[in-house]
Amino acid sequence: MAVTTKELAKICGISRTTVSRALNGHGRIDAQTKALIIETAKQQGYRPDLLARSLVKGRTMCLGIIVFDISNSYFAQMVSAIEAEARKNGYFLNITLQEKDKRLEIELINNMVDRRMDGIILCPVNKGRKFSEFLQGLHTPLLVLGNFVSDKIPFIGINERQAARDAVALQIGKGYRRIVFVCPPLCDAARGNIYTHQQRILGVADGIKDCSGVDLAVIDRWNYLELLDQWIDGRVKTSFFCSGDVFALDIMSYLKRKYSFLPPNIGVMGFDNTRMLQYFVPSIATVDTSINETGRLAAMLLIKKINGESIPKRSFASYRILDGESI
Amino acid sequence: MAVTTKELAKICGISRTTVSRALNGHGRIDAQTKALIIETAKQQGYRPDLLARSLVKGRTMCLGIIVFDISNSYFAQMVSAIEAEARKNGYFLNITLQEKDKRLEIELINNMVDRRMDGIILCPVNKGRKFSEFLQGLHTPLLVLGNFVSDKIPFIGINERQAARDAVALQIGKGYRRIVFVCPPLCDAARGNIYTHQQRILGVADGIKDCSGVDLAVIDRWNYLELLDQWIDGRVKTSFFCSGDVFALDIMSYLKRKYSFLPPNIGVMGFDNTRMLQYFVPSIATVDTSINETGRLAAMLLIKKINGESIPKRSFASYRILDGESI
């Protein structure tokens, strides 16, 4: 079907090696023959078979990324940032979605390895020693994003705990005396890796401890909307601090629908600063987790690792507390 | 590094051919030797090199997709749907973002071909005869999503024109007497393929023609927010019909901020029904473009084409007009 170096060689009456040299610009080669080869290559519509090249070179120039679900705006932005950085460095991005399925995740990792990805970025749903050992045994550079696995596996993220603490400080500073931490993933602790959210709740606890006279409640169920009303009594100034913007948005729309507005003495704060927040009125306070910076950092570090440089066990991107009208 | 069939063969004291047979279950093979091979393969942590396999088989079991920008919620959902269908059929998805850059798009397509993707799904930004010929010359099954290129290139989408017409009918039925079609991409006509939006404006015109006494205005600039106020006079019942949900959201938040609510006699309608709409109050009328169905259909058809079946020049997913409080 497609024309190969072999045929180019035949057409030009030279060896495949010379063709290869002309096309890749390695080694010494006569300017004329080079020109001839390049010319006929173009005219024949020659395209190199990157599969074959990868096989012999031992590198594919492909990165793999495995995320929960890309229709989740957080991961979509993340992937976007990673892709940009990867391409800038000559790498392609292979993406696949693991849907929070632990078995599938393992399968997908293996598959990426089998396809000889040069490196893998993983937002893991698995956790624990066995999983860590599995990852260590891979021979493919890999790093995890967001959910920590073990000190043997390089981790990229932000200081979630400190960020949550700072966010709570903002809320307390605004006079809230009850923080309801809305974090449905917590109830999935047995089923998967929710390190990120566990760090956040630790940070929340830290923040509460910093001040006396502030109550903490936690909603760790997915039917959180049904559990809100008990905290809306108008007496205690209460904020629903959500471990993710989508929960905040969901709560905002629930409240708007039920009370036509944000009830008095009630505030809402999110986490992540996903792009869609920009469309909301009133504006929603949140924690900017620097999705783009994190993604870029992850790609950069992975490429470093591929190139044999050593990278830190843990790397942190910055974060920013963003005030908003919702609080 | 990784153990190969060659080494397995040596360990078991047999030929590579037999190893291959045992591992793939082809041809006759002694049950005992097979068991032995499989056992040692497992114990040695053998993993097949899919690159090598693809090279000899001539198939990679990879699909490629090229979209504008995945942090756009529409494409994120689309990619998600395609990935699901692809994986169900044993294919992996390679994704890359073209950022509405025509040159980059060409480069990316070539790269996907060079990597021997079995098929490619493209949301094209290029257009015209030359581009169509380029695509036809590829030898790799390919189809386009949303933006039509030519009848030589299979197209998947919805009937945008009819959908827009129906949407206008809804608005007129609700008493709107002026439709302001907000479609910034229209001003990029010279710079790229905006077939989708061109179809939509045709449909809008159709819808207006169906009724007399209804005015049409078009905003085809990216600074559309600055151009809204001239249409808000309280006299004529006016709807801002947006060629994309994000424009609708943007306008809604602008209006809420400026007037504290949706001004009297003003309505807003979107297009696409991206998932984030669900968080908005008041609910936003839109056109459900069946993103998931479209994505699934695209993947299915591409796989059919890869398998040598012929597929229609144009395939349409369904759409639905969704009423909402915004109108």
Add this chain to the structure above:
DNA sequence: ATGAAAGCGCTAACAG
């Protein structure tokens, strides 16, 4: 039932 040999398309080491 198993093995030998050839080949996928490319690159690289080594001669000449």
Add this chain to the structure above:
DNA sequence: CTGTTAGCGCTTTCAT
């Protein structure tokens, strides 16, 4: 400057 040879890891005739 160019060609020969070998090989990446796998599958696939074709013999045996």
